[in-house]
Amino acid sequence: MSKDVKAQEAKNPMEDFLRMDRIPHIWCSGCGIGVVVTSFVDALRKSEIDLNKVAIVSGIGCTGRVAGYVKLDSFHSTHGRAIPFATGLKLGNPEMQVVVFSGDGDIAGIGGNHFVHAARRNMDILVICVNNFNYAMTGGQVAATSPINANLSTAPYGNFEYPFSLPYLADACGATYVARWTCLHIRRVTMSIQEAFQKKGFRFIEVIAPCVTLYARRNRLGDGLNLLKYYHDNSEIRHGADTRTLDIGYQGKMIVGKFVDREKPPFLECMNTHMKKALGDKYVPYGE
Amino acid sequence: MKKLKVDPKGVLTGAHYLDGDFAIAEGALAAGCRFFAGYPITPSTETAERFAERIPFVGGIFIQMEDEIASVTALIGASWAGKKAMTVTSGPGFSLMMENIGLAAMMETPIVIANVQRGGPSTGLPTLVGQQDMMQVRWGSHGDYKIIALSPDSPQECFDLTIQAFNLSETYRVPTFIMTDECVGHMHEKVVIPPADKIEVVERKWYEGPKEKYLPYKPDKDMIPFMVKAGDGYRFHTTGLTHDERGYPVINAECQDWVVRHLNDKITKNAEKIIKYEEEQTDNAEVVVVSYGITSRVAYRAVQLARKAGIKVGTLRLITVWPFPEKRIKELAKKVKAFVVPEINYGQMVLEVERAAAGKAPAILVPHCGGWVHNPEDILKAIKEAAK
Known part of the structure; x- marks a missing residue:
């Protein structure tokens, strides 16, 4: 057998993790979402986690399509509702590792209320949020994460609203693990996801990703490579940074790293511990 | 099941x-x-x-x-x-x-x-x-x-x-x-x-076949697809988008037709098995009072008073509201002078009675905008009107 034929027959290392019958995906060339999916798959492989016990839940939007491509129990829910869906799934089957994979508009915009409450309850889910600073699926509208002065289709003269700093929000609401990376930091994203798999409670990883077709084009920021260059030149790793200092200005500096890593019993553990104390032997523990 | x-x-x-x-x-x-x-x-x-x-x-x-x-x-x-x-x-x-x-x-x-x-x-x-x-x-x-x-x-x-x-x-x-x-x-x-x-x-209709063959939206003979549990190793997909039998999104008119018909037909075609209602003295009734919930109990008082006044009045109490028992209303419409429909709204289920009666008998609404139940006298008045 010639080398070429062998190469053709060789399996894509991601095949076992993806729904190959749904490839090619819908993402634009230069988009950062695929990179984050690759890191996620890499983290699944390296964690040697039982894939039958991992579920992925997405909302709506470009990143919302991730659940459709990953070969796990996968749920493509409604806009903003991935977190409450995941809450029901996790509590319904506590032995599962439930991952929410969605965009900034979904998680911090329309789903903001669910985000803060799941973090407050310390619901045992991992939330991976791809932040591309805009509503891309609908054509590049202003988002709760859009930097001031960025130009968006519904902020045609530039954005003047203060954006969320997602790690600060997650920290303030009580998340047990908070990290931020960009699409350039692929190994670190993988490591962060692996690390988060090992932890319990509400874990949050933000990944800044380029939207070449809309955000970058409208703001004349160039192609995917230009944006990665921008990430390279302007991101600074500062583990443990005070989450109050993580604002991102338009084309400004981005502080990345792991900011929060704390131990705190998650929702179900709190419920069982509390009820045992309150009700003694009469309590029927759940999901232990 | x-x-x-x-x-x-x-x-x-x-x-x-x-x-x-x-x-x-x-x-x-x-x-x-x-x-x-x-x-x-x-x-x-x-x-x-x-x-x-x-x-x-x-x-x-x-x-x-x-x-x-x-x-x-x-x-x-x-x-x-x-x-x-x-x-x-x-x-x-x-x-x-x-x-x-x-x-x-x-x-x-x-x-x-x-x-x-x-x-x-x-x-x-x-x-x-x-x-x-x-x-x-x-x-x-x-x-x-x-x-x-x-x-x-x-x-x-x-x-x-x-x-x-x-x-x-x-x-x-x-x-x-x-x-x-x-x-x-x-x-x-x-x-x-x-x-x-x-x-x-x-019990839910659990799927028991080979894992790789599971299709979350393939209708069974009774039109209802089998279900599995997350975490049992099926690694299935489901979405709110229009989807095929695999649960994969398919964005076109053909698949939309298949999904929408299925979501509707699985209830419509099983309606007779689902529907429950309670009937009383409808055999020779001139008037049938159609009601549900608390209103059926208030209407019962009006029915008693009407019967005392010599009016042949029957009752049909909806237990299943949706799917609506249109077949039964249709049958009754051929025999009665009118339906009386009291409800604590400005006319909702009465529209269904009207639709099912298809002009064979009128449906007289006794509305109440909410806040309290009907006065039985108001329902009685409508029954008397209907019996004329």
């Missing part, structure tokens, strides 16, 4: 003095519901309170969510994890639930929602009765789909029909509703809860 052995831990066997809201919670526990996600709203809150108080001794989850949107969404997640799941609400909360009621319909997920109706629109009458969400439950979420809705007229029926609602929801993989009202919800009456082995509960 396979019968399921009822877990006696959830069954409070005996005679009790309960209000309708409490009876719904007891019905849910008896049916094997072990997941409740809700948000407080008058006049339905007591169901949530009762569930929260009882579930620690049964084994399960009560979680108070941040809003009604999250509550319904959590039910869908829990249902895919294999749990029987329910929530309870009233008008404003019901409006918030609509988005993910559509998702449950689209994902063909069994969930149960009770609506203890109050007067609307908007905040309306938080503490006072209404029956104004009867069309909303049928049409409230966008798109074409069908649901099942039941309407109890007493705390006993709140218990019984909640078990029924779970059975129907599991059987047809469809969101199922208990459309009660503030009066029944807050009315205390005797509720008899039978022993666990006398309660009939059906």
Whole structure:
């Protein structure tokens, strides 16, 4: 057998993790979402986690399509509702590792209320949020994460609203693990996801990703490579940074790293511990 | 459907003095519901309170969510994890639930929602009765789909029909509703809860074939696809998008046609098996009073008075509100002078009676805008008018 034929027959290392019958995906060339999916798959492989016990839940939007491509129990829910869906799934089957994979508009915009409450309850889910600073699926509208002065289709003269700093929000609401990376930091994203798999409670990883077709084009920021260059030149790793200092200005500096890593019993553990104390032997523990 | 052995831990066997809201919670526990996600709203809150108080001794989850949107969404997640799941609400909360009621319909997920109706629109009458969400439950979420809705007229029926609602929801993989009202919800009456082995509960139609062949939306002979649980190794996909048998999104008119017809037909074609109503003295009736919920009890007084006055009047009490028993109304329409339809709204189910009667007999609405039940005299007046 010639080398070429062998190469053709060789399996894509991601095949076992993806729904190959749904490839090619819908993402634009230069988009950062695929990179984050690759890191996620890499983290699944390296964690040697039982894939039958991992579920992925997405909302709506470009990143919302991730659940459709990953070969796990996968749920493509409604806009903003991935977190409450995941809450029901996790509590319904506590032995599962439930991952929410969605965009900034979904998680911090329309789903903001669910985000803060799941973090407050310390619901045992991992939330991976791809932040591309805009509503891309609908054509590049202003988002709760859009930097001031960025130009968006519904902020045609530039954005003047203060954006969320997602790690600060997650920290303030009580998340047990908070990290931020960009699409350039692929190994670190993988490591962060692996690390988060090992932890319990509400874990949050933000990944800044380029939207070449809309955000970058409208703001004349160039192609995917230009944006990665921008990430390279302007991101600074500062583990443990005070989450109050993580604002991102338009084309400004981005502080990345792991900011929060704390131990705190998650929702179900709190419920069982509390009820045992309150009700003694009469309590029927759940999901232990 | 396979019968399921009822877990006696959830069954409070005996005679009790309960209000309708409490009876719904007891019905849910008896049916094997072990997941409740809700948000407080008058006049339905007591169901949530009762569930929260009882579930620690049964084994399960009560979680108070941040809003009604999250509550319904959590039910869908829990249902895919294999749990029987329910929530309870009233008008404003019901409006918030609509988005993910559509998702449950689209994902063909069994969930149960009770609506203890109050007067609307908007905040309306938080503490006072209404029956104004009867069309909303049928049409409230966008798109074409069908649901099942039941309407109890007493705390006993709140218990019984909640078990029924779970059975129907599991059987047809469809969101199922208990459309009660503030009066029944807050009315205390005797509720008899039978022993666990006398309660009939059906099991979900679990898939048992080879893992790689599982298709979450391939209809079985009875039109209902098999289900699996998340975490059991099927690694399936489901979406709120228009999808094929695999649950994969397919965005075209052909697939849309297949999905929409299926979501509607699985209820329409099974309607005769689903529908329940209670009839009295309709054989020689000149007038038939069609009613449901608390209004059927008020109407009964008017019917008694009319009979005393010599009018041949029958009653048809809707137990299943959706699907609507149009076949029976059609038959009766050929025989009666008119239908009288009292309801605590400005005319909702009367439209269905009118549609089913198809001009063969008029349907006379006795409206009440909410806040209190009808005066039986008003219904009597309509019966007398109809008998002329």
